Amino acid sequence: MIVTIYTLFPNLVEPYLQEAILARAIHEGKLTVQIRDLRRFAGNASGRVDDAPYGGGAGMVIRPDVVTAALNEVTQDEPPPNETVLLTPAGERATQRTMEDLATQTHICLVAGRYEGFDARAESRFDRHLSIGDYVLMGGELPALVVLEAVARLLPGVLGDEDSHRHDSFSTGLLDHPQYTRPAVFEGEAVPDVLTSGHHANVAQWRRRTALERTAKVRPDLIDPKKLTPDERAWLTALQHNNNEDDA
Numbered sequence: 278m279i280v281t282i283y284t285l286f287p288n289l290v291e292p293y294l295q296e297a298i299l300a301r302a303i304h305e306g307k308l309t310v311q312i313r314d315l316r317r318f319a320g321n322a323s324g325r326v327d328d329a330p331y332g333g334g335a336g337m338v339i340r341p342d343v344v345t346a347a348l349n350e351v352t353q354d355e356p357p358p359n360e361t362v363l364l365t366p367a368g369e370r371a372t373q374r375t376m377e378d379l380a381t382q383t384h385i386c387l388v389a390g391r392y393e394g395f396d397a398r399a400e401s402r403f404d405r406h407l408s409i410g411d412y413v414l415m416g417g418e419l420p421a422l423v424v425l426e427a428v429a430r431l432l433p434g435v436l437g438d439e440d441s442h443r444h445d446s447f448s449t450g451l452l453d454h455p456q457y458t459r460p461a462v463f464e465g466e467a468v469p470d471v472l473t474s475g476h477h478a479n480v481a482q483w484r485r486r487t488a489l490e491r492t493a494k495v496r497p498d499l500i501d502p503k504k505l506t507p508d509e510r511a512w513l514t515a516l517q518h519n520n521n522e523d524d525a
């Protein structure tokens with residue numbers, strides 16, 4: 278897969294690709310990342326890419342010709358991108374589903390904004406506008422890296438264990454179950470007995486239930502009762518009933 282990132286600050290993005298799993302994936306050719314400087318399209322010696330907003334107000338707006346030139350350039354790549362994505366807090370909120378969807382493409386182009394944003398005429402040229410959450414950052418560089426990392430770990434062979442992302446939080450529709458490693462007792466707190474019992478079915482049930490319990494407590498909005506077994510629905514109802522009694 279190819280990921281092309283356009284940014285006004287390539288030096289913010291590049292170091293992130295030089296360590297850990299992303300660096301290995303790139304080295305092994307499982308992923309190609311192209312970082313391109315948007316300022317090449319400034320069209321002036323000073324490298325200015327922005328101008329004051331029509332209608333007045335604070336901040337500067339990145340000119341439409343700059344972004345359009347970048348999109349025209351990447352379209353000439355072989356293969357051209359299947360998806361062009363603008364990172365903006367005004368976009369649709371990205372979820373694990375979004376990342377799974379992007380991970381099926383052969384080439385995605387991510388454009389990181391800065392300042393007050395892009396001229397609306399350039400924004401409309403993108404296939405998607407994505408936000409990584411309901412907060413405003415100083416630019417789209419971190420959001421582009423977030424998308425890159427979330428997508429890269431879904432690509433075949435990037436994580437050591439082929440299967441590991443299938444059990445991730447969100448991929449199952451629930452938050453992940455708790456994990457434990459040695460020592461068996463840490464500061465007086467023991468690992469749950471079931472995990473050392475060697476009984477695989479009980480371990481699987483414990484994991485599913487603790488995942489459900491955690492999700493019900495922290496992110497009840499993620500739970501879709503239709504995706505639970507009747508047993509799980511009954512168990513969850515009993516759990517919530519007990520919790521309500523404890524609160525009373």
Ligand code: ADE
Nearest residue numbers: 364365366408409414420
């Ligand atoms: N740029 C600034 N804030 C952002 C956000 N939350 N998501 C995507 N791009 C952004």
